[in-house]
Amino acid sequence: xxxxxxxxxxxxxxxxxxxxxxxxxxxxxxxxxxxxxxxxxxxxxxxxxxxxxxxxxxxxxxxxxxxxxxxxxxxxxxxxxxxxxxxxxxxxxxxxxxxxxxxxxxxxxxxxxxxxxxxxxxxxxxxxxxxxxxxxxxxxxxxxxxxxxxxxxxxxxxxxxxxxxxxxxxxxxxxxxxxxxxxxxxxxxxxxxxxxxxxxxxxxxxxxxxxxxxxxxxxxxxxxxxxxxxxxxxxxxxxxxxxxxxxxxxxxxx
Amino acid sequence: xxxxxxxxxxxxxxxxxxxxxxxxxxxxxxxxxxxxxxxxxxxxxxxxxxxxxxxxxxxxxxxxxxxxxxxxxxxxxxxxxxxxxxxxxxxxxxxxxxxxxxxxxxxxxxxxxxxxxxxxxx
Numbered sequence: 001x002x003x004x005x006x007x008x009x010x011x012x013x014x015x016x017x018x019x020x021x022x023x024x025x026x027x028x029x030x031x032x033x034x035x036x037x038x039x040x041x042x043x044x045x046x047x048x049x050x051x052x053x054x055x056x057x058x059x060x061x062x063x064x065x066x067x068x069x070x071x072x073x074x075x076x077x078x079x080x081x082x083x084x085x086x087x088x089x090x091x092x093x094x095x096x097x098x099x100x101x102x103x104x105x106x107x108x109x110x111x112x113x114x115x116x117x118x119x120x121x122x123x124x125x126x127x128x129x130x131x132x133x134x135x136x137x138x139x140x141x142x143x144x145x146x147x148x149x150x151x152x153x154x155x156x157x158x159x160x161x162x163x164x165x166x167x168x169x170x171x172x173x174x175x176x177x178x179x180x181x182x183x184x185x186x187x188x189x190x191x192x193x194x195x196x197x198x199x200x201x202x203x204x205x206x207x208x209x210x211x212x213x214x215x216x217x218x219x220x221x222x223x224x225x226x227x228x229x230x231x232x233x234x235x236x237x238x239x240x241x242x243x244x245x246x247x248x249x250x251x252x253x254x
Numbered sequence: 255x256x257x258x259x260x261x262x263x264x265x266x267x268x269x270x271x272x273x274x275x276x277x278x279x280x281x282x283x284x285x286x287x288x289x290x291x292x293x294x295x296x297x298x299x300x301x302x303x304x305x306x307x308x309x310x311x312x313x314x315x316x317x318x319x320x321x322x323x324x325x326x327x328x329x330x331x332x333x334x335x336x337x338x339x340x341x342x343x344x345x346x347x348x349x350x351x352x353x354x355x356x357x358x359x360x361x362x363x364x365x366x367x368x369x370x371x372x373x374x375x376x
Contacts, residue, residue: 044297067342068289070297072258083366096288098259102369107266111274115262115301 005032005059012088013053016081018141020055022201023172027122028059030170030196030208035063041168043071043117048097049104049155051075052082052141054089056120061095073097074112076105079140104151105158116162122172123152148177156182160189169211170196179207186211190218255346255365257310261302263367265353267375275306276351278313279359288342295337296328302341311340 005028006020013019031038046064048057057075064071075097077083083101090097105112124133124141125148132143133150144151152173159169169191173179183193192214199206265273308319318336320327327333351360351367358375361368 044294066289067291067294070291070294072294072298074259074262078370080366080368080370084364087364087366096286098256099366100259100263100369101366102266103371106371107263107369109266110264111262111303 005062006055006089006093008055010089010092011053011055011058012085012092014081014085016079016137017085018052018082018138020053022199022204023122023125023206024053024055026197026199026206026208027056027120027170027172030210031056031060031063031120034170034196034210038064038118038168041117041166045112045116045164046071046073046118047105047112047116047120047162048073048075049119049121049159050082050123050141051077051086051097051099052079052122054086056122057086057097058089058093058095060118060120061090061097062093066095074100074108074116076100076102076108078103078134079137081137082141104155105162109158109161113161114164116159116167117164118168118170119159119163120170121155121159123155124148125152125172125174125177127176144177148174152177152182156186157189160186160191163213165213167213171209171211173207173209175205175207179209183209183211187217188221190214190221192217255362255367256342257307257314257344257346258298258302258341259367260310260346260351261307261341263351263369265355265358266369267353267356267358267371270353270355272355273353275303275310275354276360277354278310278346279350279352280313280315280346282346282348283314284345284347284365285343286345288338290335290338292334295334295341298341299323299325299328299337307340311344314344314346316340316344 051057061073080101083099124144126142126144127148128143130145133145191211194210195207196210197208304323311319319340345365346362347365349362
């Protein structure tokens with residue numbers, strides 16, 4: 001088989017598992033547009049958190065190749081139905097990823113720390129009442145609590161722990177998630193950010209943001225510590241300029 | 255579940271200090287051919303806890319790995335072949351991972367370990 005991405009007709013399904021949708025396609029398009037960089041990046045371990053139907057991890061494995069290319073894949077989901085569907089989708093495309101039913105990366109934090117070269121996440125980002133977060137079944141695929149940020153904010157520090165020094169993180173966000181604030185939070189952990197794909201549908205405006213550890217950012221952080229400023233002006237300018245649609249700054253940076 | 259994954263998992267139960275390595279309760283092992291890539295093996299070797307890996311492979315019915323290994327072995331094709339087989343080609347298809355500290359069983363069904371915790375374990 002020589003598909004570049006997973007084929008919808010081969011993607012397995014289950015009534016309790018989120019099917020590939022605009023957000024999934026946006027993330028796969030982002031990975032495709034960054035494919036040459038990803039190949040030159042020579043990742044050893046790639047990971048998806050919340051693999052759902054398996055469309056994204058399967059597409060990544062088709063894009064970057066399998067063990068012959070020296071790449072190993074791990075995917076997790078909190079929904080046991082989703083992990084089984086992911087396995088079926090991988091098998092239908094003749095590719096392999098290791099699979100674990102777990103909450104984000106629980107059980108992997110110690111031994112996988114600093115080893116993940118590429119992490120992809122299409123998180124549950126829909127703003128919902130907080131008590132809908134963490135329910136069983138398909139709700140876990142979308143329920144994101146206040147501003148849709150509850151699960152995203154849990155994932156980011158875990159990603160920071162698991163990513164290698166050269167690690168890249170791709171995350172899907174919604175405008176309501178306040179993506180520039182997410183970028184600012186990640187900047188404070190030493191990451192630079194770039195929007196790889198921006199897409200507006202009738203219902204929502206999606207961004208796929210790529211994060212990587214950045215030496216200049218770390219210098220900025222030292223400056224901030226030394227001068228007791230919050231955020232250097234040029235950092236704010238670059239962040240704001242990336243999100244032209246935003247009214248994100250109404251509460252201002254802390 | 256490959257033994258590489260076993261080597262990356264530790265018990266996530268609240269209060270467990272030493273949750274690595276999981277003991278393996280084997281019901282069914284399957285072998286799946288995987289393309290060989292020496293570069294991958296050399297990259298991953300320093301990350302593998304060797305004793306846990308050797309013990310797990312023995313439990314899975316593969317006693318061919320040396321008790322101790324250092325990076326000088328990575329020049330040996332014979333060693334790399336065995337390392338490759340043990341790390342990537344042996345799958346725990348059915349069975350359980352057992353927390354070394356509490357004895358809690360995490361089931362493995364159709365090759366997928368289930369690490370979800372009960373409320374009182376989080």
